[in-house]
Amino acid sequence: MCLGIPGELVAADADNADLAVVDVAGVRRRINVGLLADEDLKIGDWVLVHVGFALSKISEEEAQAVLDYLEGLGPAYDDELDALRQSDIT
Template identity: 80%
Template sequence: MCLGIPGELVADAPEHPDLAVVEVGGVRRRINVGLLADEELRIGDWVLVHVGFALSKISQEEARAVLGYLEGLGRDYDDELDALRASDIT
């Protein structure tokens, strides 16, 4: 199952303006934020992440609600976190 997961922006990647670091469930990974170039993203913002891309900027309230739901899925959510751990955009 592939899910869009809320991630909090925790760092920029100045050497690659289309990349940023997000944290999801304690896992930090670089993702591509190029699709949201017009959003003026900042550290602390939340984005919906799918297959290594930030698809949309979302509110913290929406992020927390979605994370609560996803955590309730159990194994499917754990599988997504495992896939995120294994991914690497450099």
């Protein structure tokens, strides 16, 4: 199962405006934010990430609510986090 998971923007890519780094449950991953070019994203913003793309900008409250729900899914959420850890850039 592939889930959309909230991630907090923690760094921008100085060489490519379409790329940024998000923190998802302690895992840092480079993602494409090009679909949200009109959103004026900045460090600290939250986005919904799916297969390496930021699909929408969300509030911190919404991000926390989604994370709480996903944690309740158990194995499906754990599988997604394991997949993210394999691509951790730190």
